[in-house]
Amino acid sequence: METGSITTPFGRRAMTLGMLASQVMAGEIKPNQSVDKWKLFRALCEAKPLLNISDRALAVLNALLSFYPKNELAQENGLIVFPSNVQLSLRTHGMAEQTVRRHLAALVEAGLLLRKDSPNGKRYVRRDRAGEVNDAFGFSLAPLLARAEEIEQLAAEVIAERLHVQRLRERITLCRRDIAKLIEAAVEEDVPGDWQGLYLEFRDLIDGLPRSPTTAQLEQLLDELTALRTDILNRLENRIKSTKERGNANYIERHIQNSNPESISESEPSFETKQGAKPEQDNERGAVTLEEGRDETAPPSRQEGQGRRPRARDDAGGLKSFPLGLVLQACPEILAYGPNGEIRNWRELMTAAVTVRSMLGVSPSAYEEAANAMGPENAATVMACILERGGHINSAGGYLRDLTRRSEKGEFAIGPMLMSLLRANAAVGRKVG
The missing domain is CATH 1.10.10 (Arc Repressor Mutant, subunit A)
Structure with a gap:
C-alpha cells in the first residue's frame, strides 16, 4: 500500500x-x-x-x-x-x-x-x-x-576486513618482537655485522607507519618486516654454520641457549635500556652505538653506571645528566622500586624506571623514544620525576612524549625540574620538622 x-x-x-x-x-x-x-x-x-x-x-x-x-x-x-x-x-x-x-x-x-x-x-x-x-x-x-541482503553483505565485508586488519597487526607485532630480540641476541653474542644499521632500518620502518594506517600500508609494512627478519635469521644461521664447521660445540650451545635473566628489555627491546649499559649516541640521529658492549671498548659512561656517580655532562640532544645522588634526593619515591628499597647505581635506577613506567601506564614505545632522545640515564631520571609529581599529571605517557618532543627541539632541560622537586621536598621537610 x-x-x-x-x-x-x-x-x-x-x-x-x-x-x-x-x-x-x-x-x-x-x-x-x-x-x-x-x-x-x-x-x-x-x-x-x-x-x-x-x-x-x-x-x-x-x-x-x-x-x-x-x-x-x-x-x-x-x-x-x-x-x-x-x-x-x-x-x-x-x-x-x-x-x-x-x-x-x-x-x-x-x-x-x-x-x-x-x-x-x-x-x-x-x-x-x-x-x-x-x-x-x-x-x-x-x-x-x-536492501536487507545488501546491508548484511556489507556488514560481512566490514567484519572480514576488521578481522584481516587484526591478524595483520598480530603478525606485525610478532615480527617486531622477533627482529628486536634477534638483534639484541646478536649484539649480546658479539656476532659480526652492522647490527646498528639493521636496527635503524627496523626503527625507520616502524616510525614511518601513520597513526591510522590503511590495510595496504599494514600489508606493506608486514612484507618489509618479514624480509628484514629473514635477512637477520640468515646472518645468524650463517654464523652458526661457520661456528659448527670450526667444531666449537661449546660456543654453539652457548649461542643458542644463552639467556640474560637480568635483562629488562620488553617486547621491542632497545639497547640503551639494558641493565648496566650506557650507550653512546650517534651524532646525527641519536642512535645507539651497538659495539660498546665489548669490555675492551667500554666507554667511561658505562663504568660510571656500574657504581660510581657520573659527573654532569652533555648527553643525547645536548641534554645534561646529573649526579645520581642529586636525582635520588629530588625524587625519593623511586627508592621504593629499587632492590631492597634502595638504589645504589644508575643500573638500578634504570631498572626501577622500567617498573615505574609499566605502573604508570607509559607505553614501551614512549619510553624507548624518550631514551633515544635524552639518553637512558636521563629518561630514567625523567620517569623518577614523573613518579614524584604523579598527583599533578593526568597522563604520564602523554607528558613523557611531550618532554621527548621538546628535548628533540632543544627546548627541555632536566635541571629546573630537579631543582623544583628539591625545593618542594625541602619545604615539606621543614614543615614536618
Whole structure:
C-alpha cells in the first residue's frame, strides 16, 4: 500500500533522482519478504563505514524502529512509522529536535528511509471503523527491507576486513618482537655485522607507519618486516654454520641457549635500556652505538653506571645528566622500586624506571623514544620525576612524549625540574620538622 506510488516531499524540500530511485527500489520488495528489524539494525551498525552514516543517525533510526509494532519488518504489516519529532527526541535520550531532523534527512539521503509526506507535512494515520490503517503519513521503512541482503553483505565485508586488519597487526607485532630480540641476541653474542644499521632500518620502518594506517600500508609494512627478519635469521644461521664447521660445540650451545635473566628489555627491546649499559649516541640521529658492549671498548659512561656517580655532562640532544645522588634526593619515591628499597647505581635506577613506567601506564614505545632522545640515564631520571609529581599529571605517557618532543627541539632541560622537586621536598621537610 505504502510503496505502490511515488510521493514527493512537502514544502521546500526538492525531489531528487536519488529519492526517486529509492522509491522505485522500495517498490520491488519480494513477496512475503521479511526480516528481523533488530538483526538488520545490528548489521547496519557494522556496515556504517560503507554506508556513510553516523552513529547519531543510527540512534535516530533505532528510535524509529522502536515505533514499529512488530519485530519482523514485512510489507503485510505496513512499513510506515509516524512519530513526531518530540517523541523521537525522547527516545533518542533528549537529542535536540533540530539534530533529529538533520539526521532524518541524512537517513533519507543514504537511501535507508523514505518520506511519505501528508498534504500539510504532518505525520499521522487514518484508520477505518475496525481500527485498520487506511492511510499513513510519516517515514517508510521499505528501503531497509528492500536492501536487507545488501546491508548484511556489507556488514560481512566490514567484519572480514576488521578481522584481516587484526591478524595483520598480530603478525606485525610478532615480527617486531622477533627482529628486536634477534638483534639484541646478536649484539649480546658479539656476532659480526652492522647490527646498528639493521636496527635503524627496523626503527625507520616502524616510525614511518601513520597513526591510522590503511590495510595496504599494514600489508606493506608486514612484507618489509618479514624480509628484514629473514635477512637477520640468515646472518645468524650463517654464523652458526661457520661456528659448527670450526667444531666449537661449546660456543654453539652457548649461542643458542644463552639467556640474560637480568635483562629488562620488553617486547621491542632497545639497547640503551639494558641493565648496566650506557650507550653512546650517534651524532646525527641519536642512535645507539651497538659495539660498546665489548669490555675492551667500554666507554667511561658505562663504568660510571656500574657504581660510581657520573659527573654532569652533555648527553643525547645536548641534554645534561646529573649526579645520581642529586636525582635520588629530588625524587625519593623511586627508592621504593629499587632492590631492597634502595638504589645504589644508575643500573638500578634504570631498572626501577622500567617498573615505574609499566605502573604508570607509559607505553614501551614512549619510553624507548624518550631514551633515544635524552639518553637512558636521563629518561630514567625523567620517569623518577614523573613518579614524584604523579598527583599533578593526568597522563604520564602523554607528558613523557611531550618532554621527548621538546628535548628533540632543544627546548627541555632536566635541571629546573630537579631543582623544583628539591625545593618542594625541602619545604615539606621543614614543615614536618
